[in-house]
Amino acid sequence: MIEKVLVVVVVIGIFFDRVHCQGSCRLTDGVSMTCRGKNSLRDLDTTKNYSQVDSLYVHQSNLDLTFDLAPEEVNLNRVTLLNATDNKITRIGSRGFNKIKNVQFLYLSNNQISQAQPDPFRALEKLELLEMDDALEGNTEEKADMIRNFFDSKNRFIHLAKIELNKNKIEDIYPKTFCKVEGLRRLELSNNRIQSFSFARHCLGELKGLMLAGNLIEKIPSDIWDFLPSVSSMDISNNPLNCDCDTVRLLRDDDVIFLNQAETKCASPPEVEGQRVFELKKDYCSTARNPRGKASFFQFIVLFVIAIGILWLYKKYRERLSHLSSAPVGYTNLQHEQAVEPEFV
Secondary structure (H helix, E strand, O other): OHHHHHHHHHHHHHHHHHHHHHOEEEEEOOOEEEEEOOOOOOOOOOOOOOOOOOEEEEEOOOOOEOOOOOOOOOOOOOOOEEEOOOOOOOEEOHHHHHHHOOOOEEEOOOOOEOEEOOOOOOOOOOOOEEEOOOOEOOOHHHHHHHHHHHHOOOOOOOOOOEEEOOOOOOOOOOOOOOOOOOOOOEEEOOOOOOOOOOOOOOOOOOOOEEEOOOOOOOOOOOOHHHHOOOOOEEEOOOOOEEOOHHHHHHHOOOOOEEOOHHHOEEEEOHHHOOOEHHHOOHHHHOOOOOHHHHHHHHHHHHHHHHHHHHHHHHHHHHHHHHHHHHOOOOHHHOOHHHOOOOOOO
16 A cells, blocks of 8 residues: 555656646736746747736746747747746856847846856846846856956946845956946945955946945945945945044045944954944044054154153253363364474475
């Protein structure tokens, strides 16, 4: 009896596995389509009409976005949202998006993208949101190259207002990476391994929000508002910040809202390690408190002591110096035998 039950379970498991591997797509209200399983999109029934589909959700289909997303006969021109998170995507290219040129919201998070052909998002001229959290694979240089390829495009991205690249272990970003994204208003790069603000000047003039929480940033450049003139909100929490006076003054800028202030703490200098930056006392940067002030005060004390020492030495030896300076000097002080008789020619 047990053997028969096991056989039935195995058969059912094989049946569902085959169904899952073959994949299938289901329409909801004629405007939303959900596809599950490998090749589910490529095996779409070409006799059906998909021209009204607005939102496309793809799950577990192992997409290769260097090829056509769907058969040539299938019309997906009305799709404005593609959610392809968690699909084990490893490659993307422009061909993968040619059939969905009107996509405005693109979700590619939780994938393993390690290869990106040049200008993969060229066709997506209406793109407004690109989400690629925990989506990139490769070493530091490979990731930097990929991200640059995403936006080094013939597409001006005038509508692309938000880019999310969180949790990708990004270490380096080329300074001009986002220069061609003309519509960028919010850039999220949290929970990576970024160490500095490596953004080129005159490239992010319209950026309003910059999220850099959970990175390895120690120093905020003093001229940050010169190359990020429009930023009004920023998150630099959970970074190992060096709370020198320049940094503290920048963070107290009244024109910028800093998010997660409770988690924005100092890692150095030692006297403020672990303290919240925004809770430091107002007189922190006075000469008695900040490291630069302490150094200046110490230098003043040293110079003062030296000056006192010189004055004391001068007073002590002043009489001796006066005696030496008053001793007669000249021919009258010479012995007669040492005198030189004048010679006349």
